[in-house]
Amino acid sequence: MKKILSVIIILFLTGALFGQTAEEIIKRMESNQIKDTAYSEGKIIVKDRFGEKITSFNSWTKGEELSLIEFTSRAERGQKILRTEDVIYVFFPDAEEVMPIGGAALRDSVVGSDLSYEDMTGDKGLLDSYDVALLGSEAIDGHDCFHITMKAKSPTVPYPKQDVWVDKKIYAWRLVRKYSLSDRLIKEIKINTIENIEGSYIPMDMTIQDKLKKNSSTRFIIEKIQFNIKIDESFFSLEELY
Amino acid sequence: MNTYVVAWRNIGRNKRRTALSAVAITVAAFGMVLLFSIIAGLSFEMQDNFVRYITGDILIEHEEFEKYQDINPLHFYVPDQEELIKKMEALEGVAHAFPRINFGGQLYSQASIGEFKRVSIFGFDPVAESDTMNMTSHLVPETNSQMPAANSREVIISEGLAKREGLKVGDKINLATMTVRRAAFQITMKISGIAYFDFSQMNEGIVFIPFDLAQYIVDYSGFDGAMSVNVVKKTNVERGDLEKQINDVLKTESAYQGITARAFENVSTIYSFLKMAEYIYYFMGLLFFLLASTVIINTTMMVIFERTREIGTLSALGMKGKEIVRLFFTEALIIAIIGSLVGVVIGTAMAIWLEPTGFDFKEAMQGVDFQISGMMKPKWNPVIAIFVLAAGIVVSSFAAYFPAKRASRIKPIEAMRKDY
Structure with missing residues (x-):
C-alpha cells in the first residue's frame, strides 16, 4: 500500500513539474520580480565606437505601471523619466515643458544606450500583451531553462515577438531575445548575475545588445535594491518632477 | 598698296x-x-x-572634425577658445577672431506630441562678430526684434524658421539636442528676434544663440570649448601666408595638439x-x-x-x-x-x-x-x-x-x- 502511495505521489509530482504551461511559468517569473514597491540604485555602462560612458541612476517603482528614474550622473544634469499608466514622460530641469513619449518613440534609446524607454521602465504584464507558448528546455550558461516564445496580441506592443529563457530552478529569466515583425532579431538581453534579495531572485547585472547597431553594447547593473518601501502614488506625478 | x-x-x-x-x-x-x-x-x-558667416578667412578646428562632420562630432572641439583668440589677435595679419559652436537639434512642443522639427543651432558671439556677421543689421525691423539680453536664454531665429513654424518674437521654443558627454538635453528659450539673410543656407531652420548659452547647452563650459575659431585677416594679407603662420603657432602649443587652421578655399568644396x-x-x-x-x-x-x-x-x-x-x-x-x-x-x-x-x-x-x-x-x-x-x-x-x-x-x- 505504502509502495503504491509513493508511486502515486511521485507520478503526481512528476506530472506537476512537466505539466506547467507557459502562462504558469511567466506568472511565476513575474511574481518573483514584480513587487508592490521597489527602490534601486545602479548604473548603465554604454560601450560603442566612441568609447565608454557610465550613467548612474536611482529608480522607484510601484506595481506594474508606475516608475520614476532619476539620473544622478553629472552628464545627465538631473534628467528624469516618469512612467504612468500609458505614457512615459522625460523631464529636464532646463526645459519648461515635460516631453511625453509614446508609440514608436518608446523604442528610442535611453541615454544613448541599447536600452529603450520601454525596456527601461519595464516589460510589465507580459500575459496582457503576449500570447505565450512553451517550446521546450535549453541550457543557458549551464542553467537549465524553459524556452518560451511570446507573440504580441496587438500591433501597439513595441516588440511583436520575444523569446524568453526562464531558469527552471529559480524562475528568473536568463536570456531574452526581441524580434521585429519580420522575425529579425532586434535586441538580446543576457543576465550575468542573479541574486536572492529578500527571498526573490532578481537579475542584478545584465548585458543588452541592440542588434541593429554595430559595436555597441550596454551593461545594466543594479547596485542596491529594496522592496516594499513606503511610496505614495502621488510621488509618480508630473508635479513631483520639479 | x-x-x-x-x-x-x-x-x-x-x-x-x-x-x-x-x-x-x-x-x-x-x-x-x-x-x-x-x-x-x-x-x-x-x-x-x-568669411562673414561660415569660416572666416581662416577656420581653426580639430583635425578630425571634417571627417565626421556629418554626425556633428561635439567631442572634436577646440579647447580654451578665449586664450586661443588672444593669441590669434596678437598676430600681425589678424584683424579679429571669434568662436563658434554649431550643432543640430530638434524643436518640440507638448502641443504637438511626437512632432520634432529639425533645426540647426548657431552659437555665436554677437559682440566679437559685430564687424563681420553684424547680426543687428539682419534683424527684421517690423517684428520688434532685439538682440538677446546678456546672461539670458533669449535667442534669435531665422525668418524662414519663423514663417515655417508660425513663431514670433516673445514666443518660447523647446530645444532637444545631445551634449558632448553624449547625454540628451532639453532647454526652453525665448525668441528675442527674427533675422533675415540673403542666402537660403542662413535663412532656413536656424536658431542663433549667444555663445555662452551654446557652451552651456553642449556642456563645453568646463573647458571653455568651441567647435571652431574663425579668424578674419587684415586687408593686405595673403590668406595662405596667414594659414601657415597660424598653424606654426598651433604646433608649438601643447594645449592645441590636433587643432589645425585652413584657409576657407581649402574648406569649401563648392x-x-x-x-x-x-x-x-x-x-x-x-x-x-x-x-x-x-x-x-x-x-x-x-x-x-x-x-x-x-x-x-x-x-x-x-x-x-x-x-x-x-x-x-x-x-x-x-x-x-x-x-x-x-x-x-x-x-x-x-x-x-x-x-x-x-x-x-x-x-x-x-x-x-x-x-x-x-x-x-x-x-x-x-x-x-x-x-x-x-x-x-x-x-x-x-x-x-x-x-x-x-x-x-x-x-x-x-x-x-x-x-x-
Missing part, C-alpha cells in the same frame, strides 16, 4: 553683310562680358559669405568647384566666339565667291597669294575689332548698371545649399573687358584666315572664265 585702306573700303562695299558679321561678334562679346561679370560676382559673394568652373567658362567663352565667327567665315566665303573675278584680276596684275590673304584677313580683323569693341562697351555698361541690383533668382535657389544668395549681381573688372576684347578679335579674325587662304589659291585663268 595700303592693305588697310583697301580693306576698309571693301568692307564698306556691302554694308549689310558687314553689319551682320559685326553684330554677331558684338552679341557674343556682350554676352561674354556679362557672363564673366556675373561669375565674378558669384565668386565674390561666395567668398564674402564664407568654392573650389566654382574657381575651377571659371576656367571652364573661359573656355566656353572662346567657343561662343568661334560660333559667332561662323558668321564671319560665311560672309568671307560669300565675298570671295562674289569677288572671284576681282581676285583673279588682282592676281593677274601681280598681287601675290599672301597679299590676298592679308587683304581678306584685314577686312575680317577690322570687323572683329569694331564688333568686339562695341560688344565689350555695351556689356561693361550693362554689368556696371546691374551691379547694385542684379538678377533675382531667389525662388529658384530655395533650398539650394550653395553659400550664395538668390541675387546674382555682376562684378565687372577691367581684366574681363580686356580678355573678351582680345578673345573676340583673335578668334573672329583668325576664323576668316582659312577662306582667305583658299582665295589666294584661285588661278587667274580659272577666275576669269567663271560667270558670276
Whole structure:
C-alpha cells in the first residue's frame, strides 16, 4: 500500500513539474520580480565606437505601471523619466515643458544606450500583451531553462515577438531575445548575475545588445535594491518632477 | 598698296553683310562680358559669405572634425577658445577672431506630441562678430526684434524658421539636442528676434544663440570649448601666408595638439568647384566666339565667291597669294575689332548698371545649399573687358584666315572664265 502511495505521489509530482504551461511559468517569473514597491540604485555602462560612458541612476517603482528614474550622473544634469499608466514622460530641469513619449518613440534609446524607454521602465504584464507558448528546455550558461516564445496580441506592443529563457530552478529569466515583425532579431538581453534579495531572485547585472547597431553594447547593473518601501502614488506625478 | 585702306573700303562695299558679321561678334562679346561679370560676382559673394558667416578667412578646428562632420562630432572641439583668440589677435595679419559652436537639434512642443522639427543651432558671439556677421543689421525691423539680453536664454531665429513654424518674437521654443558627454538635453528659450539673410543656407531652420548659452547647452563650459575659431585677416594679407603662420603657432602649443587652421578655399568644396568652373567658362567663352565667327567665315566665303573675278584680276596684275590673304584677313580683323569693341562697351555698361541690383533668382535657389544668395549681381573688372576684347578679335579674325587662304589659291585663268 505504502509502495503504491509513493508511486502515486511521485507520478503526481512528476506530472506537476512537466505539466506547467507557459502562462504558469511567466506568472511565476513575474511574481518573483514584480513587487508592490521597489527602490534601486545602479548604473548603465554604454560601450560603442566612441568609447565608454557610465550613467548612474536611482529608480522607484510601484506595481506594474508606475516608475520614476532619476539620473544622478553629472552628464545627465538631473534628467528624469516618469512612467504612468500609458505614457512615459522625460523631464529636464532646463526645459519648461515635460516631453511625453509614446508609440514608436518608446523604442528610442535611453541615454544613448541599447536600452529603450520601454525596456527601461519595464516589460510589465507580459500575459496582457503576449500570447505565450512553451517550446521546450535549453541550457543557458549551464542553467537549465524553459524556452518560451511570446507573440504580441496587438500591433501597439513595441516588440511583436520575444523569446524568453526562464531558469527552471529559480524562475528568473536568463536570456531574452526581441524580434521585429519580420522575425529579425532586434535586441538580446543576457543576465550575468542573479541574486536572492529578500527571498526573490532578481537579475542584478545584465548585458543588452541592440542588434541593429554595430559595436555597441550596454551593461545594466543594479547596485542596491529594496522592496516594499513606503511610496505614495502621488510621488509618480508630473508635479513631483520639479 | 595700303592693305588697310583697301580693306576698309571693301568692307564698306556691302554694308549689310558687314553689319551682320559685326553684330554677331558684338552679341557674343556682350554676352561674354556679362557672363564673366556675373561669375565674378558669384565668386565674390561666395567668398564674402564664407568669411562673414561660415569660416572666416581662416577656420581653426580639430583635425578630425571634417571627417565626421556629418554626425556633428561635439567631442572634436577646440579647447580654451578665449586664450586661443588672444593669441590669434596678437598676430600681425589678424584683424579679429571669434568662436563658434554649431550643432543640430530638434524643436518640440507638448502641443504637438511626437512632432520634432529639425533645426540647426548657431552659437555665436554677437559682440566679437559685430564687424563681420553684424547680426543687428539682419534683424527684421517690423517684428520688434532685439538682440538677446546678456546672461539670458533669449535667442534669435531665422525668418524662414519663423514663417515655417508660425513663431514670433516673445514666443518660447523647446530645444532637444545631445551634449558632448553624449547625454540628451532639453532647454526652453525665448525668441528675442527674427533675422533675415540673403542666402537660403542662413535663412532656413536656424536658431542663433549667444555663445555662452551654446557652451552651456553642449556642456563645453568646463573647458571653455568651441567647435571652431574663425579668424578674419587684415586687408593686405595673403590668406595662405596667414594659414601657415597660424598653424606654426598651433604646433608649438601643447594645449592645441590636433587643432589645425585652413584657409576657407581649402574648406569649401563648392568654392573650389566654382574657381575651377571659371576656367571652364573661359573656355566656353572662346567657343561662343568661334560660333559667332561662323558668321564671319560665311560672309568671307560669300565675298570671295562674289569677288572671284576681282581676285583673279588682282592676281593677274601681280598681287601675290599672301597679299590676298592679308587683304581678306584685314577686312575680317577690322570687323572683329569694331564688333568686339562695341560688344565689350555695351556689356561693361550693362554689368556696371546691374551691379547694385542684379538678377533675382531667389525662388529658384530655395533650398539650394550653395553659400550664395538668390541675387546674382555682376562684378565687372577691367581684366574681363580686356580678355573678351582680345578673345573676340583673335578668334573672329583668325576664323576668316582659312577662306582667305583658299582665295589666294584661285588661278587667274580659272577666275576669269567663271560667270558670276
